Amino acid sequence: MSKVTDPNAKGGNGFIWGVGVLLVIIAVVIGYIVWNGKQSSTDSVDALEAKDVNMSMEYNDGAITLKSESAKKGTPEVDLYEDFACPHCAELAEATDGDMQKAIEDGKLIVHVRTLNFLDGKDIENQEGYSTKAAAAMSELAKSGDIKTYWNLRDYMLQNQQKVATSWDIKDIADAAKEFGADDDVVDSIKDVDIKQGNKVAKTNYDKLDKETGSVSSPRIVKDGKDVPSEADQKAGKNLGDWVEIVTK
Known part of the structure; x- marks a missing residue:
């Protein structure tokens, strides 16, 4: 039994x-x-060498302005809208950042980089996702004027988006900034930044884009309140990947 x-x-x-x-x-x-x-989240950054950049950077009212001493009155200016979690923004950066850098350094272009966070969710003023964290951290870095670190870190974050967007926090962005050469006080200020700063930056840029064009998406290049390329440019066979050529011609 x-x-x-x-x-x-x-x-x-x-x-x-x-x-x-x-x-x-x-x-x-x-x-x-x-x-x-x-x-290991920032180990791959440690193996990279920061590239030299011949331009200056200023931060004001949500915009990170990139220009060179060669820029003159009348130099074309554009707003570059991007979200660090946006795959198409990464694609555009890969395709056009080289041309953009050369045009800025040659004094032919001034770019106001405007970070968005709408991919974190509809309530852009109360988000805590990666896009908002990146907006907070990178705006804090921009305040320091350390263009070399900013340029190289932005490039890394966009080119390695699939990896960092799913694993990086503000502290990781700060650690990566250190690997690219940021001073300790700058690194500490990034680590201590309030994520609400990211919400504020993104809201400022969201409202400006919406007011000027009637819609919000990324990536976008806006010159004098109008999208680039224009309808006429598109009919001529131009696309967003040609924006530097269109603006500086």
């Missing part, structure tokens, strides 16, 4: 103890994976 064992009886303690050990092992493994991910 078979006998059903009472799990609460003394003989069941071994089973309970075994389950407990298994749960502890699982917790340790998960903890190690999370810790190891954090430890």
